[in-house]
Amino acid sequence: MRIAICPGSFDPVTMGHMDIIARASGLFDKVIVAVLCNKEKNPCFTVEERMELLRQATAEYDNVEIDSFQGLLVDYAREKGAVAVVKGLRAVSDFEYEFQMSMINKKLYPELETVYLNTSQEYMYLSSSVIKQISSFGGDISLFVPACVHDKIVDRLTNM
Numbered sequence: 001m002r003i004a005i006c007p008g009s010f011d012p013v014t015m016g017h018m019d020i021i022a023r024a025s026g027l028f029d030k031v032i033v034a035v036l037c038n039k040e041k042n043p044c045f046t047v048e049e050r051m052e053l054l055r056q057a058t059a060e061y062d063n064v065e066i067d068s069f070q071g072l073l074v075d076y077a078r079e080k081g082a083v084a085v086v087k088g089l090r091a092v093s094d095f096e097y098e099f100q101m102s103m104i105n106k107k108l109y110p111e112l113e114t115v116y117l118n119t120s121q122e123y124m125y126l127s128s129s130v131i132k133q134i135s136s137f138g139g140d141i142s143l144f145v146p147a148c149v150h151d152k153i154v155d156r157l158t159n160m
């Protein structure tokens with residue numbers, strides 16, 4: 001069983017995330033989408049809420065599981081028996097940080113590979129923070145978030 005982890009904040013889930021998750025689901029036997037519990041950030045959605053949005057958005061993928069983790073990604077990956085971490089690359093600007101992280105993770109857990117999937121062109125400008133900005137000014141985000149969780153996301157982002 002080849003297990004991959006898609007880690008991230010997912011605050012909230014976007015079509016850019018969905019694109020990476022769907023493609024990872026086709027490449028691996030099982031994909032664990034792991035929401036990072038990062039106490040330093042000031043999130044719009046709690047970890048539980050983010051997991052619930054992801055659960056609904058990924059319901060059609062039988063081999064995708066939603067979880068959360070704190071601490072080091074390599075420790076979590078080891079615990080889950082994962083062979084890979086899958087990350088999306090939007091632009092060259094994503095690369096430097098991701099490259100550094102993957103080198104460190106390789107030192108800490110050599111069996112774990114980091115797999116990068118290039119963003120699909122239509123989502124290269126998308127991030128959770130862009131969605132929060134558009135929504136806070138009353139803009140339409142229906143093209144950018146999964147349809148089944150659109151209303152829940154808009155409700156929260158426009159009532160903050």
Ligand code: ADP
Pocket residue numbers: 007008009010011014015016017020086087088089090094118119120123124125126127128129
């Ligand atoms: P963000 O808050 O910037 O959306 P996350 O930490 O939630 O970022 O992202 C989780 C993972 O999804 C990361 O690997 C990130 O590179 C990837 N990702 C996010 N948005 C996109 C996108 N539009 N295209 C490809 N990958 C993406």
